Amino acid sequence: MTLNIALTKRIRRRKLTSGETIEQQRYVLDWRDPRTGSREQRFFERQKDAQEQRAALIAAYERGSYSAERKKVTVAEAVAAWVDAKRAVVRANTFASYEFQARYVAGPLLPAEARLAAIQSGTGAKPNARGMTLLGPVKVQELTTRQIREWHRLISEEVSVYSANKAMMILKAALALAAEDHEFRPPAMPTRLQRQRDKARKAVLAPEQVARLLGAAQDDDKGVYVAFPFLAGTRPSEQLGLLWEDVDFDANLLRIRRIQLKESPQYL
Incomplete structure (x- = not known):
């Protein structure tokens, strides 16, 4: 049994806060572990580095010393890293909204009755209630599209479709950043999710x-x-x-x- 590793080049486009779009070139090693069937990826800025790493991985597999073990990062850690990266590049109110919506990803989420009690208290104090577990403890390398779909449905029902969609945007961005830092393939985002109901048009004074x-x-x-x-x-x-x-x-x-x-x- 051999280790077959594909080497491809990818161009990723990113939009900066200034509005400028930049292109980032990456060389990607892509393969499946013959023993476990799990998919692995490595990202490199230079083709030479990717080629050297591919040769080293194949040689390690033939010697029997190959190991695909790597640091496992939770969704909560990935989201926290993304939010922290935004701290210095967005306005204070935008950053506050990111922090707020990110909690709908990592959790825990208080039940509706407990959230209402916190609002009525006028202080925002959290009641003594057990929160619902969200995606926070899940390892990003093990996160599935099905889990994301179920999480989105939960937030839509417990909070709102708007909050679920905003939290989804944060999750997608956090996974993309984590994939670059920890070299894994993020799961596909689910499609045909519930959309926000049409809003009534704002009434404008004549x-x-x-x-x-x-x-x-x-x-x-x-x-x-x-x-x-x-x-x-x-x-x-x-x-x-x-x-x-x-x-x-x-x-x-x-x-x-x-x-x-x-x-x-x-x-x-």
């Missing part, structure tokens, strides 16, 4: 309604705060982040230099 609102604001001491975003076109977070130094009355100019965001959401 021009005559805006005119009535601005008229009423003139007669209110605090009406300027209500009228301002309609007149300046700012978002609430942009309006809250304004300072007097950002307003140039001579040039009739408003400079948006910062935003003020709410605190990171509590995990429920």
Whole structure:
């Protein structure tokens, strides 16, 4: 019995936060362990390194010293590594949303009654309830498409389809990063999953309604705060982040230099 190892070249495209797309070239060794049937992969930046490693693996197998043992990483560890990698490259509110949604991947997930009790407490304190185990303890090398599908259905039913889909995006990205770092083939993402129900279109004020609102604001001491975003076109977070130094009355100019965001959401 021989060890047959295929050597292929792959081009992976990644989009940076700047919007620029870069291409990463990798040489991949791909084979199945003749003893266990498990699939193995190794990734290299240089073809020469891949060729040398292939020769070394084949020689080790012929000598009887071949071993496919490698570090097993859990889904929780993979997700934590991905979230940590995003810390310095995304805005604070985006990072907070990643941390929040990632918990729907790693778990545990409190039952609906316990999450509601935490909301009603006003403090976000976790009740004394046993959480449901999610994908966190599963080894990424052993994760299957079926497990992912069942997990997605659980989050859809217990939380929402929206949260399940957001968590799926994080899981997919975390597995891709872990595959590069630990050289394994991630499972295929399940298809035909439940999608978010169609939302009702947002109601937008008609021009005559805006005119009535601005008229009423003139007669209110605090009406300027209500009228301002309609007149300046700012978002609430942009309006809250304004300072007097950002307003140039001579040039009739408003400079948006910062935003003020709410605190990171509590995990429920």
